[in-house]
Amino acid sequence: MRIDKHPVLHFEKGRKVQFYFDGRPMTGHEGEAVTAALHANGVMVLSHSLKRRHPRGLFCAIGKCASCMMRVDGQDNVRTCILPLREGMRIETQEGKGRLK
Amino acid sequence: MNYKQSGVLTGEELRLPDNETLCRGKTIIIECVENIPCDPCETSCPKGAITVGGNICNLPKIDYTKCSGCGLCVAVCPGLAIFMAEKSPKGDWAEITIPYELLPHPKNGERVITMDRSGCDVGTGEIVRVTEFKKVQKSRLIVTVRIPAEDLNMVRHFRIAEGNHEQ
Amino acid sequence: MALKINKCDILIIGGGPAGLEAAYHAAKAAPGLKISIVEENFLLGGQLIKQTHSFFGSKNQFAGKRGFEIAELLMDRVRKNPDIDIHLQTSALGCYEGGIVACESMAEGCLKEFQPGRTIVAAGARENMAPFPGNDLPGVFGAGAAQTLMNVYGVLPGRKVVMLGAGNIGLIVSYQLMQAGAEVLAIIEGLPMIGGYHVHAAKIRRMGVPILASHTVVRATGKSTLEEVEVAPIDKNWKIAGESTVFQADTLCLAVGLTPGTELLEQSGCRMAFVKELGGHVAWHNDRMETSRPEILVAGDVSGIEEASTAMLEGKIAGLAAAEGLSGLDLSDEISRAQQELAGIRKGPYGEKACLGKDKLCKLSVR
Numbered sequence: 001m002r003i004d005k006h007p008v009l010h011f012e013k014g015r016k017v018q019f020y021f022d023g024r025p026m027t028g029h030e031g032e033a034v035t036a037a038l039h040a041n042g043v044m045v046l047s048h049s050l051k052r053r054h055p056r057g058l059f060c061a062i063g064k065c066a067s068c069m070m071r072v073d074g075q076d077n078v079r080t081c082i083l084p085l086r087e088g089m090r091i092e093t094q095e096g097k098g099r100l101k
Numbered sequence: 102m103n104y105k106q107s108g109v110l111t112g113e114e115l116r117l118p119d120n121e122t123l124c125r126g127k128t129i130i131i132e133c134v135e136n137i138p139c140d141p142c143e144t145s146c147p148k149g150a151i152t153v154g155g156n157i158c159n160l161p162k163i164d165y166t167k168c169s170g171c172g173l174c175v176a177v178c179p180g181l182a183i184f185m186a187e188k189s190p191k192g193d194w195a196e197i198t199i200p201y202e203l204l205p206h207p208k209n210g211e212r213v214i215t216m217d218r219s220g221c222d223v224g225t226g227e228i229v230r231v232t233e234f235k236k237v238q239k240s241r242l243i244v245t246v247r248i249p250a251e252d253l254n255m256v257r258h259f260r261i262a263e264g265n266h267e268q
Numbered sequence: 269m270a271l272k273i274n275k276c277d278i279l280i281i282g283g284g285p286a287g288l289e290a291a292y293h294a295a296k297a298a299p300g301l302k303i304s305i306v307e308e309n310f311l312l313g314g315q316l317i318k319q320t321h322s323f324f325g326s327k328n329q330f331a332g333k334r335g336f337e338i339a340e341l342l343m344d345r346v347r348k349n350p351d352i353d354i355h356l357q358t359s360a361l362g363c364y365e366g367g368i369v370a371c372e373s374m375a376e377g378c379l380k381e382f383q384p385g386r387t388i389v390a391a392g393a394r395e396n397m398a399p400f401p402g403n404d405l406p407g408v409f410g411a412g413a414a415q416t417l418m419n420v421y422g423v424l425p426g427r428k429v430v431m432l433g434a435g436n437i438g439l440i441v442s443y444q445l446m447q448a449g450a451e452v453l454a455i456i457e458g459l460p461m462i463g464g465y466h467v468h469a470a471k472i473r474r475m476g477v478p479i480l481a482s483h484t485v486v487r488a489t490g491k492s493t494l495e496e497v498e499v500a501p502i503d504k505n506w507k508i509a510g511e512s513t514v515f516q517a518d519t520l521c522l523a524v525g526l527t528p529g530t531e532l533l534e535q536s537g538c539r540m541a542f543v544k545e546l547g548g549h550v551a552w553h554n555d556r557m558e559t560s561r562p563e564i565l566v567a568g569d570v571s572g573i574e575e576a577s578t579a580m581l582e583g584k585i586a587g588l589a590a591a592e593g594l595s596g597l598d599l600s601d602e603i604s605r606a607q608q609e610l611a612g613i614r615k616g617p618y619g620e621k622a623c624l625g626k627d628k629l630c631k632l633s634v635r
Contacts, residue, residue, distance in 0.1 A: 001424040003448050007204045008240045008320045008334065011422035033310075036421035044406040044493045055492045057406025061413035062315070063308050063359075064394035064529065067404075081413075082309045082357070083374075105461045108434075108469035108479045135466050136616040138577075139324035141332045157326055158616035177332055179322035180467025203447060220476025238322070238332065258474035 002040050017087035034080040034091060035061065035068050046070060046080065047094060070094050075101060109219045110134065117254055118165060123188040123195075127170025131161050132257075133182045145177040145237065175200055176234040176243050184257065188250055195253040196229065201242040205261060207231055213259040215248055223255050224248065270378040276304040276353075278590050279369055279384035281360045281532065283307030284314020285576045286568025287390035288342040289583030290590070295351045297588055297602065298595035303351055304382060306358040306371050311420070312346075313339035314392060315412060316576055318419040320447070321440050321468075325613055329577045336419070338576070355380065363387065363536030367563045386563050386590035389533055390583060393526035393547065393569035398432055401487040403522075407494025411441040411523035418448045426519030430497045431455045432485050433523030436464035436575070441521060443472045453515045455479045456499055458506065465618065486512055488520055526573045538564055541632055545625030546572030552629060555607055557586035565590055572629075574622050581610040 003011070014030035021043055028037025035046065035058050045055040046068045059067040063082040072078040073090050076098025080091065104110050114134045122128050131142065131151075136158040143153040143161060150167035151174060153159050175183045175198055185198035207213060207228045215223040230245035248256050278294055280287045283305050291303050311317060319335020330338045346352050357375035364370065369387055371380040395410035397403060407426060409417075411433065414425040429450050431442045434457035442452045455472070460482045462469050469479060486498040486508070497517050501510035526547055533551040534540055539560035540549050551559045553566050567586040568579035584606045592599040614623050 001427070003418060003422045003424050005204055005449075006422070007202050007206075007447050009336075009419060009422070013422070032421050033416075036417060036423045039417060039425070040421075040423045046406070049404065054404055055406055056404055057493065058409060058413055058417070060395055060410050061416040062394075081416075084310045104466055104469075106481050108462055108466070108473040110466070110470065132470065133467060135618075137324055137465055137467070137618060138326075138613040138616050139331060140326045144327060145332075156615060157612055158619075179324050179332055180465065181471050182467045204449075216474060216476065218470065218474050220474050257470075 017085065019085060019087070019089040019091060021091045022093055028085045030086065031084050033061070034072070034083045034085050034089070037085045038080070038091070045093075050097065069098070071098065104134070107219070118186070120188070122165050123186055123253070124190050124192075127172070127185050127187045127198075128165060129163060129168055129170070129174060130184045130186055131163060131182060132184065133161060133178075133180060136160060137180075139179060141177045141179060142174045142183060145173050147171065147173065172198060172232070172243055173234060173237065176238045176241055185245075186253055188253060192250050194247055195250040196245050196247050197253060197256050198230075198243060198245045199258060201244045202240065206242060207244055207259075207261060211261065213246060214262055215246065215252060215256040216258040216260060217255045218257050220258070223252050226252075226256065226259060272376075272378055272380045274304060274380055274382050275302065276382060276384050277301040277594050278303045278386045278388065278587075279382045280305045280388045280390060281369070282314065282390035282392055282568070282570070283309075283312045283354065283356075284390060284392050284568060284579065285316050285339070285342060286579040286583035286586070287314070287388070288312070288346050289580045290388045290390060290567055290587035291346050291352050292342070292349065292587070293584045294587035294591040295349045297599050298591040298597055299351065301351060301591060301594060302353075304353050304355060304384070305346070306355045306360055308357070308359045310357050310375070312343050312354065312356065316342070318412075318415045319576065320419055320444055323577060325577050328609060329580065329613065335576065342580075360391075360532055363532055363564070384563075385594045386565060388557075388565045388567055388583075388586045388590055389551075389570055390567045390579075390586070391529045391532060391570045393528050393573055395522065396525045396527055398485065398522050398524045400485050402489050402494075405488050405490050405494045406492065407490065407518055408488055408520045408522065411437050411521040414519065414521045415441050415444060419444065424448055424450055425521075426450060426517070428453055428515075428517045429519040429521060430485070430499070430515050430517045431521045431523060433457065433525075434462045434464060434469065434479050434481070435523060435525070436468055438521070438523030439464040439468035439472055441523060442477060443468070443475075446472070446475055446477070450519070452477045453517055454499070456483045456485060457481045458484050458502065460504070485520070494518055494520055526569060528570045528573060530570060533559065533564070533566065533570070536561060536564060541629060543572070543625045543628050545621045545628065550629070552632060554630065555585075556589040556603060557582055558589060572622060572625050577613055578610060578622065581606055581613070585610070
C-alpha cells in the first residue's frame with residue numbers, strides 16, 4: 001500500500017521500473033529499498049526459517065537482522081532492506097543458507 | 102488512574118486559567134506537566150509571556166497579563182501540548198484552538214465532532230479559523246473550534262464526521 | 269575481491285546523527301584533517317531521516333524542527349565539506365592491529381582498507397525482539413522498521429496495527445501510523461506505567477487510541493502473515509492475570525527497547541561493560557567518548573541508548589576529541605561547552621537513566 005497523501009511528508013520517488021520477484025514482473029521506484037518495493041506489491045514473506053520453515057518478513061529494515069536476506073541477481077544472502085532497487089533486478093526467495101560466490 | 106497509567110491529564114495536574122481570565126480574551130493553556138528538556142515556547146513568545154528559565158527542564162510559567170493570544174506557541178510546541186481558549190463574556194460560547202497534523206484538513210464553517218483528552222466524543226463544534234505559521238512550523242495547522250462554553254475544559258481534539266468532508 | 273586502500277585521519281563508522289556531527293565538528297575544528305564516513309545503508313542520516321515529530325530541546329539542538337529536517341541540515345553541511353568523504357553501502361567488518369579497519373563496499377563490490385589515526389564508532393543500535401509465539405510472522409515489525417517503510421519510502425506497513433511498548437518510540441510511531449492513514453487498535457505496555465513523555469501519550473490518547481498498561485502480547489497468529497494478536501493483562505510478576513482480548517490486526521509493532529550495536533567494539537578489544545541503564549553491553553568510555561583503546565572513540569546509541577539530540581552532542585564531543593588528538597590543537601573549551609550542553613539536556617527525570625548509566629561506567633576502571 002503506497003501512501004498517496006501525507007500531512008507532513010512529501011515522497012520524492014524515483015522513476016517507475018520493472019523488476020522480478022520469483023519470476024513475476026512487478027513495478028517499483030528506482031532507488032527505493034527492495035523490501036519497500038516488495039511490500040508495496042503485497043509481498044510480505046521474504047524468507048523462511050531454516051529448521052521449521054516458518055515464513056519470515058521484514059523486521060528491522062536497517063540491515064541489522066537477517067530476516068530479509070534474499071537472492072538478488074544470482075547472489076545469495078543479500079540484505080534487501082538496504083539495497084536500492086534497480087531496473088530489471090531479479091529478486092528470489094532463497095532456499096536454505098545460500099552459497100558464497 | 103493517574104496520567105502516567107492512562108495518558109490522560111485530569112483537573113488535578115492541570116492548572117487551568119480561571120473564568121475571569123478566559124472571558125478577557127484568548128488565553129493559552131499549557132498541558133506540559135513533566136520536566137522534559139524543552140524551551141521553544143519561551144523563546145518563540147514575542148511578548149515574553151512564557152518563562153522556562155535557566156534550567157531547560159523547568160515547567161513553563163505563563164504570565165496571563167502579557168499573553169496577547171497570538172497563538173505562535175501553539176504552533177511551535179513540539180509536544181503539541183499548548184492550546185488556546187476563549188469564552189464569550191456572556192458565557193454563551195467558547196473557542197478552543199488546537200494544533201492539528203492530520204488529513205483531511207478541516208475547513209472554515211465545517212461541523213466537527215469534538216473529543217476529550219481520552220478520545221471520547223464530547224459533542225459538536227464549528228471550525229471558525231484555520232491558520233498555519235509556515236515560518237515557524239510547516240505542516241501543522243492551528244485550528245479554532247467554536248463549542249458550547251461548558252465543553253471548554255474537556256475538548257482537546259476533533260474529528261471530521263465521515264461523509265461530511267468533500268475530498 | 270579487489271582491495272582498495274583509503275587514506276584518512278579520522279574514520280567514522282555510521283552516518284547517523286552521531287557520526288554526521290562527529291565528522292562535521294572534527295573537520296570544522298581542525299581543517300585539513302581527512303575524514304571518512306562509512307555507512308551500511310544507501311541513505312545517509314541513520315534513523316533521523318524517518319523522524320517526523322518535532323524535536324524538544326533548545327535552539328542549539330534544533331528544537332521545534334522535525335527529525336528529517338534536522339537530518340537534511342546535518343547531511344548538507346557534511347556533504348559541503350571537501351575534507352569529508354562518504355562511503356555509502358559500506359559495512360565495517362573488523363578493526364585490527366595498527367588501527368586498520370576493513371570494510372566491504374556493497375556498491376563497488378570491493379574491500380576497502382582504512383588506516384586512520386582515530387576511529388569513531390557511531391554504529392547505532394538495533395531493535396529488541398519480544399518473546400511470544402508467532403513473533404517471527406511476517407507483519408510483526410520492529411516499530412522502527414514500520415517507521416522506515418512509511419516515512420522513508422511512503423509504503424504503509426499495514427492497515428490495522430497493535431503496538432507493543434508505550435515508551436517514546438511506541439507512542440511516536442503509533443501517532444505517525446495514524447498520520448499515514450493506518451488504524452492503531454491499541455498500545456500494549458507490560459509495565460504499569462507509560463514509559464514515554466506524557467505529551468506523546470496525550471497526542472495519541474486524544475485520538476481515541478487506548479493504552480493498555482500492565483498488559484502483554486500472549487501470541488501472534490496467522491497463516492503466512494499476521495492475522496490476530498492475543499493480548500492479556502499481567503500482574504507485577506509478569507504472570508497472566510485475566511482474560512485475553514484478541515485483536516484482528518495485520519501489523520504488530522514491537523517497541524520494546526534497543527540494544528547497542530557493539531560487535532565491532534567487542535571484536536577490536538575495547539573493554540566492555542554491562543550497564544543495564546545504557547541498554548546492555550557497551551564499550552567503556554570517558555566523558556570525551558574515548559574508549560580503552562586510545563585510537564577508538566564512540567558516540568550515539570552504540571555508547572548507550574538515548575535519543576538523537578544526545579547522540580548529536582556525543583558525536584560532536586567525539587569528533588572534537590579525535591581532532592584534538594591528531595592536530596595538537598587545544599579544543600578543551602569547545603569540548604567542555606558541548607559536555608555542559610549534554611549535561612543540560614539530561615537534567616530532567618527522563619535523563620536520569622542515562623546519567624546513572626554513564627556514571628556507573630566512569631566508576632569502572634579502564635582495564
